[in-house]
Amino acid sequence: xxxxxxxxxxxxxxxxxxxxxxxxxxxxxxxxxxxxxxxxxxxxxxxxxxxxxxxxxxxxxxxxxxxxxxxxxxxxxxxxxxxxxxxxxxxxxxxxxxxxxxxxxxxxxxxxxxxxxxxxxxxxxxxxxxxxxxxxxxxxxxxxxxxxxxxxxxxxxxxxxxxxxxxxxxxxxxxxxxxxxxxxxxxxxxxxxxxxxxxxxxxxxxxxxxxxxxxxxxxxxxxxxxxxxxxxxxxxx
Amino acid sequence: xxxxxxxxxxxxxxxxxxxxxxxxxxxxxxxxxxxxxxxxxxxxxxxxxxxxxxxxxxxxxxxxxxxxxxxxxxxxxxxxxxxxxxxxxxxxxxxxxxxxxxxxxxxxxxxxxxxxxxxxxxxxxxxxxxxxxxxxxxxxxxxxxxxxxxxxxxxxxxxxxxxxxxxxxxxxxxxxxxxxxxxxxxxxxxxxxxxxxxxxxxxxxxxxxxxxxxxxxxxxxxxxxxxxxxxxxxxxxxxxxxxxxxxxxxxxxxxxxxxxxxxxxxxxxxxxxxxxxxxxxxxxxxxxxxxxxxxxxxxxxxxxxxxxxxxxxxxxxxxxxxxxxxxxxxxxxxxxxxxxxxxxxxxxxxxxxxxxxxxxxxxxxxxxxxxxxxxxxxxxxxxxxxxxxxxxxxxxxxxxxxxxxxxxxxxxxxxxxxxxxxxxxxxxxxxxxxxxxxxxxxxxxxxxxxxxxxxxxxxxxx
Numbered sequence: 001x002x003x004x005x006x007x008x009x010x011x012x013x014x015x016x017x018x019x020x021x022x023x024x025x026x027x028x029x030x031x032x033x034x035x036x037x038x039x040x041x042x043x044x045x046x047x048x049x050x051x052x053x054x055x056x057x058x059x060x061x062x063x064x065x066x067x068x069x070x071x072x073x074x075x076x077x078x079x080x081x082x083x084x085x086x087x088x089x090x091x092x093x094x095x096x097x098x099x100x101x102x103x104x105x106x107x108x109x110x111x112x113x114x115x116x117x118x119x120x121x122x123x124x125x126x127x128x129x130x131x132x133x134x135x136x137x138x139x140x141x142x143x144x145x146x147x148x149x150x151x152x153x154x155x156x157x158x159x160x161x162x163x164x165x166x167x168x169x170x171x172x173x174x175x176x177x178x179x180x181x182x183x184x185x186x187x188x189x190x191x192x193x194x195x196x197x198x199x200x201x202x203x204x205x206x207x208x209x210x211x212x213x214x215x216x217x218x219x220x221x222x223x224x225x226x227x228x229x230x231x232x233x234x235x236x237x
Numbered sequence: 238x239x240x241x242x243x244x245x246x247x248x249x250x251x252x253x254x255x256x257x258x259x260x261x262x263x264x265x266x267x268x269x270x271x272x273x274x275x276x277x278x279x280x281x282x283x284x285x286x287x288x289x290x291x292x293x294x295x296x297x298x299x300x301x302x303x304x305x306x307x308x309x310x311x312x313x314x315x316x317x318x319x320x321x322x323x324x325x326x327x328x329x330x331x332x333x334x335x336x337x338x339x340x341x342x343x344x345x346x347x348x349x350x351x352x353x354x355x356x357x358x359x360x361x362x363x364x365x366x367x368x369x370x371x372x373x374x375x376x377x378x379x380x381x382x383x384x385x386x387x388x389x390x391x392x393x394x395x396x397x398x399x400x401x402x403x404x405x406x407x408x409x410x411x412x413x414x415x416x417x418x419x420x421x422x423x424x425x426x427x428x429x430x431x432x433x434x435x436x437x438x439x440x441x442x443x444x445x446x447x448x449x450x451x452x453x454x455x456x457x458x459x460x461x462x463x464x465x466x467x468x469x470x471x472x473x474x475x476x477x478x479x480x481x482x483x484x485x486x487x488x489x490x491x492x493x494x495x496x497x498x499x500x501x502x503x504x505x506x507x508x509x510x511x512x513x514x515x516x517x518x519x520x521x522x523x524x525x526x527x528x529x530x531x532x533x534x535x536x537x538x539x540x541x542x543x544x545x546x547x548x549x550x551x552x553x554x555x556x557x558x559x560x561x562x563x564x565x566x567x568x569x570x571x572x573x574x575x576x577x578x579x580x581x582x583x584x585x586x587x588x589x590x591x592x593x594x595x596x597x598x599x600x601x602x603x604x605x606x607x608x609x610x611x612x613x614x615x616x617x618x619x620x621x622x623x624x625x626x627x628x629x630x631x632x633x634x635x636x637x638x639x640x641x642x643x644x645x646x647x648x649x650x651x652x653x654x655x656x657x658x659x660x661x662x663x664x665x666x667x668x669x670x671x672x673x674x675x676x677x678x679x680x681x682x683x684x685x686x687x688x689x690x691x692x693x694x695x696x697x698x699x
Contacts, residue, residue: 009444014380015567015607017439018638025638037450057387063450103391121388126381128600141602143381187380188604192634213637220630227600237381237599 001049001205003030007037007056007064014143016054016088018189023050025212027202037063043083044074049205055089055187058119058145062107064094072110079112080179084204089144089187092166092175093117096148113176113183115151115166126237129163129186130228131174136196139224140186147185151176157184162228162235195221239278246276247283247341250334266322269330280326280364283333284343286317289365290522291401293353293393294373294412295386295568298324300515300542301373302352305522308536309348312528317346325357329365355389356382358396369525370397370419371404373518375412376461376568377440380604386411386442404521406514407478408463410443410453424521425465425478426513427495429485432457432464438571438610448473459510460575461568480521485513494520494530501530504538509576512542552687553694554663559683564592564672565601567608573670574613583665584619587686589652589679590672591626603631611639620665623647625655626675652678656686661693 005011005020024030033048035041043051056064068075079085092113093099099107101119109116124145131138138158147168156166156173165172166185175184182201184190191198195217199209211217227233250272257267272279292302299320306318317336322328329351337343353361355375362370372393375386383389390411397403397416405413407423434455436444443462446453451470458464465475481495487508493500494517503520507513516537523533546561560577563569570590577584595601606628614622614636622645624632629648636646649655659667669686671679 012441013377013385015604018607022638036452037445057385059387124381124384126602128602141604143384143602143604145384188602189607192607192638193603213634216630216634216637216643220634223630224600234599237595237602 001027001030001207002033002047003050003052004033004035004041004043004048006035006041006051006053007060007067008034008054009036010060010063011054011056011091013055013057014089014187015189016187019054019086019088019191020052022189022192022198022212023202026198026210027207030207037067041068041071041075043078043085044071049084050201051083051085053085053087053091055091058101058104061090061094061099064091065107065109068094068110069108072112075110076112079181082180084180084201085182086201087181087183088190089185090117092183092185093148095176095181095183096151101145112181113151113178114154115148117146117148119146121145125164125168127163128228128235129158129160129174130225130235131158131160131163133158133197134200136194136200137225138186138194138197139221139228140184140190140193141188142185143187144185154178157182192217193221193224239276240282242276243279243282243341246272246279247334247337248339249275251339254335266325266327266331268334269322269327269332272330272334273327278364279330280333280361283330283341284337285365286343286346286349288347288369288526289349289351289367290369290371290526291351291353291362291365291367292371292373293355293358294371295355295376295378295389296572297373297511297515297518298352300512300546301371301518301522302350304515304519304540304542306350307540308519308523309350311536312532314348315346317343317349317351319351324352324354326360329353329361355393358393362396362398362401366398367401369404369522370401370416371518371522372406372412372415373514374406374409374463375415377442377608378568379565381565381602390415402525404518404525405476406518407476408459408465410447410462410466410475413476414447422479422521422525423476424480424517425482426459426485426510426517427481427483428457428465429459429510432459434458436461440567440571440608446471446473460572480517480524482513482517496524496530501534503534506537506540507542511572515542549666552690553661554697555661555690555694556666557683557686557690558666558668559679560668560670561676562590562670562672564590564674565605567605570605570609570611571613574610577668578613578616578619580618580666582618583662584668585621585623585659585662585665586614586619586668586670587623587625587655587659587682588632588670589625589655589675589682590670591628592672592674593678594674596627601628603628606631606635609635611635611641615640619645620662621645621647621660623649623655623658625649625652652682653685656682656689659686659689661690663694663697
């Protein structure tokens, strides 16, 4: 089974890289392929079990848009065909129609997801997130320059119990799900912080769903769940 | 109207100073905050000393500004600084308020050395118009506040006045690109035996050419993106260095500084590369201010690096080491871990870099742990790691992922009980890693550690 990490030289912020490292520790049989920004993504032509795209800089988003826009139809066909593709943090934004900023030119996105990201560069949003996915509880963090607007009824990834959804308002759903694309604005080591989700993803990949350091991972997850559920603990930083 | 408002703000702020003194709050930024509330343009109107040096950057700005202020004062300058307060707008304003007369004229100081927070620079640099802007380096800092170093570089480029002379780190391809149009000089450290070519750190923020996105080849790399690089595709390369530290010899405590083809001997007052950078930075600033090398070497030799970040003492049969590792800062953690792993001898560690403010009012964003090089702590010389505080379980998981054997890891949420779990084995170095937020608590825990170390020593002797 192959996992393709897209553009690791620029998509590596917020500890996002640990998602793939942890997946590798859970399933040592996985083969990881790193594709740089000047190369054609391998999943378009090869059998790749999972594609991963992590958080990046604003310049990085522009570079990704430039690199992938000519391939957007092929990417759409792949994810609609069930290609597993995980995008975390602001990487989601480049998959939408556009990224508008109060301090930079608009970046035209790939348009794979409905809506536009709007950034306010000096008003960074920070919050924790408690939500659910299928029968699992999800924990995570958001640290973003903006949110998605005009995303309509596009299918979300996570429901939200505490925190903000993809449009930046309290309690709305987070992220997007389209075919095999799992897109969340939660940053960092999503799979490390959410052992049940990591197991689910391993099963989707057809890999054994045993976790590395499972006891320690579950203990940290349970403690975080408990903290996030405390009603007096504000979710917004 | 603006000037009247300024004077009102100044007088109110000055009146607050004795009041704060009486109530024993004289170390705060209240005067500056009050002045800014009354007159948001306060820094524009207040008088300025003849020369202003502003020091910013991710790491080292406190050390560099304190060293500079000490040295310049020692050389007879009357130096305004914000070391007693904060490095944001209110702290800088407070420094001006304390040093100006009732009309806002700064007569008693001929020079200012101001430490400036990178994000606050947008509100500080345009009105004070520093003559020299020093950027020590730009690394990842708080994910929540600073996002990534390119975001900060962009803020600085917008904030720095066009006529300021930049004093920049040539070994850092992020900060060296700030304010590209400005006059600039660079400092750096020549290739060292400990340098490598491939990055061994998780954080490596300059993997591709800033100009063409081509692959960069590092001729040497010190840590993270610090080093000298050349682009394979377009030939872009790290800048030429005007003040270059060479022959760094930690054992002999010497180095040389090369400038314009000549080498000058310098004492070394530190055993960490980070502080060598701080020394070279100070040297570059003093050269720009007209000091000669002989004098700089002499005053540097007589100065010291701020002890609040690292100190050690022999207690009983062990050495207790306090090592700051700023919370929510992966880079600070990585540098501290690398330093500790590289020291000789057996070590026991107490990890207490929790953000106590977040523990009480939020829930600390733990993502930074997964950017930090905990892998250094898998070194065989580290025999025990006690994880404490609200994020102790996250530390444990991260340590396991980094390859630390589970039997070396102890989890104890209470900081004082955690100290009691340390072995205090005779001859060991016992490191306490704390952040700025946990500093006050860390002193209390450290006192407890001292008692424990002494008691353990007596037990061994008995």
